[in-house]
Amino acid sequence: xxxxREHGTAFFYVALLLMTLVSGIATYxxxxxxxxxxxxxxxxxxxxxxxxxxxxxx
Amino acid sequence: MIDNACDWGxxxxxxxxxxxxxxxxxxxxxxxxxxxxxxxxVFLNNPKRHVNRVLFFVTLMFSIWVYFDLILWASPTPESVxxxxxxxxxxxxxxxxxxxxLIYLFSTDQKDASLTTKILASLFVLPIxxxxxxxxxxxxxxxxCDIGAHEGPLISYMYIAxxxxxxxxxxxxxxxxxxxxxxDSKKKLLYIGVATIIFLLFFxxxxxxxxxxxxPFYEQYKLFGMPIFAAVVAYTIVRYQAFRIKTVVTELxxxxxxxxxxxVILIQDMANARPIIGVTLIIFAILxxxxxxxxxxxxxxxxxxxxxxEDLEKANRRLKVLDQMKSEFVxxxxxQLRSPLTSIRGYSSxxxxxxxxxxxxxxxxxxxxxxxxxxxxALSVEDYLNVSRIESGRMKYEVSDFxxxxxxxxxxxxxxxxxIKKGLLLTFKSSAxxxxxxxxxxxxxxxxxxxxxxxxxxxxxxxxxxxVAVFDNKxxxxxxxxxxxxxxxxxxxxxxxxxxxxxxxRNANKVNVTGTGLGLYxxxxxxxxMKGSICASSAGEGKGSTFTLVLPMVS
Numbered sequence: 001x002x003x004x005r006e007h008g009t010a011f012f013y014v015a016l017l018l019m020t021l022v023s024g025i026a027t028y029x030x031x032x033x034x035x036x037x038x039x040x041x042x043x044x045x046x047x048x049x050x051x052x053x054x055x056x057x058x
Numbered sequence: 059m060i061d062n063a064c065d066w067g068x069x070x071x072x073x074x075x076x077x078x079x080x081x082x083x084x085x086x087x088x089x090x091x092x093x094x095x096x097x098x099x100v101f102l103n104n105p106k107r108h109v110n111r112v113l114f115f116v117t118l119m120f121s122i123w124v125y126f127d128l129i130l131w132a133s134p135t136p137e138s139v140x141x142x143x144x145x146x147x148x149x150x151x152x153x154x155x156x157x158x159x160l161i162y163l164f165s166t167d168q169k170d171a172s173l174t175t176k177i178l179a180s181l182f183v184l185p186i187x188x189x190x191x192x193x194x195x196x197x198x199x200x201x202x203c204d205i206g207a208h209e210g211p212l213i214s215y216m217y218i219a220x221x222x223x224x225x226x227x228x229x230x231x232x233x234x235x236x237x238x239x240x241x242d243s244k245k246k247l248l249y250i251g252v253a254t255i256i257f258l259l260f261f262x263x264x265x266x267x268x269x270x271x272x273x274p275f276y277e278q279y280k281l282f283g284m285p286i287f288a289a290v291v292a293y294t295i296v297r298y299q300a301f302r303i304k305t306v307v308t309e310l311x312x313x314x315x316x317x318x319x320x321x322v323i324l325i326q327d328m329a330n331a332r333p334i335i336g337v338t339l340i341i342f343a344i345l346x347x348x349x350x351x352x353x354x355x356x357x358x359x360x361x362x363x364x365x366x367x368e369d370l371e372k373a374n375r376r377l378k379v380l381d382q383m384k385s386e387f388v389x390x391x392x393x394q395l396r397s398p399l400t401s402i403r404g405y406s407s408x409x410x411x412x413x414x415x416x417x418x419x420x421x422x423x424x425x426x427x428x429x430x431x432x433x434x435x436a437l438s439v440e441d442y443l444n445v446s447r448i449e450s451g452r453m454k455y456e457v458s459d460f461x462x463x464x465x466x467x468x469x470x471x472x473x474x475x476x477x478i479k480k481g482l483l484l485t486f487k488s489s490a491x492x493x494x495x496x497x498x499x500x501x502x503x504x505x506x507x508x509x510x511x512x513x514x515x516x517x518x519x520x521x522x523x524x525x526v527a528v529f530d531n532k533x534x535x536x537x538x539x540x541x542x543x544x545x546x547x548x549x550x551x552x553x554x555x556x557x558x559x560x561x562x563x564r565n566a567n568k569v570n571v572t573g574t575g576l577g578l579y580x581x582x583x584x585x586x587x588m589k590g591s592i593c594a595s596s597a598g599e600g601k602g603s604t605f606t607l608v609l610p611m612v613s
Contacts, residue, residue: 008173016180019187020148026191027144037140038198040208045201051208055197 068134073125075132081278082131084321089284090124091317093117096288099309100295108170109163113291116156120284123149130206136199143196143207147216151183153261154223157254161227164247165234182219186212209268217265224258231255246298253290257283308353312346382450389446392439399439402432441576445559448583455500455587459612462504462537463488463495463528469508470526477516483523484516495528497537497609499588504609507581507592511541511605514577519545522602530611539607547603548596556594557582585609 004011030036044053069075097117104110126146133139158179162171171179189195189212197208231251238244264280292310294300319339323332406429409417417425447453470486477484488495497504515524522544530537548556555561560575578592585592590609596602 009170009176012173012176012180016183019184023148023187023190024145027141027195030191031137031141031144035137037136037196038193038208039136040198040201042201051197055193 069132072138073128073132075134078128078131082128085278085281086124086128086131088317088321089281090121091320092288092313093120093124093284095313095317096291097121099313100291107168109160109168112156112160112163116153116160119149119152119156123153124281133206139199139206140196144190147195147213148183148186148190150261151186151216151219154220154258155179155183157258158223158227158230161230161234161247161251161254164243164250165230165238167238167240167243182223186216214269217262217269220258220262220265224255224262227251227255227258242298246294246300249290249294249298250300253287257287259283260286309350312342312350316343316346385446385449388442389450392443392446395439396436396443399432399436403429403436406432438576441580444580444584445576448580448587453584453587455503457498457500457588459496459498460501460504461495462497462539462609465501465505466508466526466528466539469505469512473509473512473516477524480516480519481521482516482519484526485523486526486528488528495530495537496612497590498612499590499609500584503584503588504607507584507607508539508541510577510581511539511592511607514605515541515543515545515603518603519543532611535611535613536608537611540604541606542602542604544602547599547601548594549599553594553596557592581607 038055040051044051046052094117097114100110101114123146126142126149129142130139130146133142159171162175163169186195192212194210194212196213197210200206200208231247234247234251235244238247260283261280264277267276267280291300316339319335319342323335323339406425408414409425410422410429444453467486467488470484474484512524512526524541524543527540527542528538529540557578559579561579578594582592585607588609590607592608593606595604595606
């Protein structure tokens, strides 16, 4: 604990960097490996360009 | 899922595609290169300084953002559009947080923020990191190829967070400006703070054009804040040595011209001119690098010289202090020595005179040695005290008119027995004195000088004669006492050094081992203190010497 207190800022930066890397890897995995992304069609929008489907309910 | 949503062409390095307009490359490449150059330049010049690292971080994040944005413009696959669109969001957040951190450091005169403040600030980016991979970030690929992706609530959150960060940045700048005491620090904060806020405002304004669906044309203005930011940072480096960088003008000039040339290459209409510009670019890069290098070397040398001069001045000041301390020490020590010496001399004199009864010859001989040694020691102590007084500027001169000829004659008579005892012929002569030999000076000190010169002449002359001559020069209004001996003599080098402190003629030890090397130094200082002088001449070693005391004549 003492060591963590002394090097708190360094730990903070490393944690932030790791979180960013994990977030990036998760994004890559979701999109490139799982191919979990939506491709909307024109029918998904009304005449004014508003999305008429709720993607979160799917 | 589809493999290719839009009819995009093939890309090179992910960003070069025929589908992307020239204007987009211009608006992106120019700020990207400027940003990278500025960040790298500042960082490499002083990588240990925290504020330099932060600026580098901001410019690096900005460059990555611009590169990702270009990828989005030229992306050939839906995956790359969604992926880079998602990644650009945390990068953008880091630009804002880094910029806020930069302002904070300037607002506290480079005092780092506490860990708690950093953790609180990082909370802005936390939701983005947690949900970047979900469809809260980018909802999906739009059927309209010009729009690209459909943004989710996380991106709206980011736009709001950015505006909040800008508000905090304005507050931090204003608070820092009020709190900072040094004018220099205030100006640095003002320039960096305002430039950073303008940079962020441009960025956020560009985002708002997307939000209001104003089309991609207006979005291009969002990057215009970077050249302004870079120009102001460069100005603060030149004007206020912000980021502790000494040279910049040449490098900036070279970089600006290089970037300008590079930008010209991107204009597609100039395809035929590209090879020529390319070659010019390479030549200019080499020559520019050499020019920057030589200027840098010269500046480094100048800085080194300035530092040496500063060190020298410090050392000089220290030496003066030490010299003064030494003089004070000598003065105190000499005073302490003088009292017991007076007792020794007094009692030995009384013993020799028989005040305590007649001494046996052997005892008398011993007491005579005590008396002689203590006399020499008293003279040495007097010399040290005189040096101490001269160097501390405490030597007092009681100036009055007196007859130098009579004084010199009397001293000659006083020391004649010593000369006769040594087998030397001591003569006194004076030429017709127009002003009767009356001079202005301190009587006691003049006596001391003549005594000293005459004692030296007797000490350093083994055989032959010593002549004391007094004469004057009415035109120059000077009276001279010239003491010529047939003693050990001096070389021209020795004549030059003999008036220095603790310096004795090389051959002096052969005939007199007890000198301190201070007598002539003190004599010259005293003569000069009375607006006179002392000079020496000699035909060479073994050919005798002449010492002349000169004092101002009273007309």
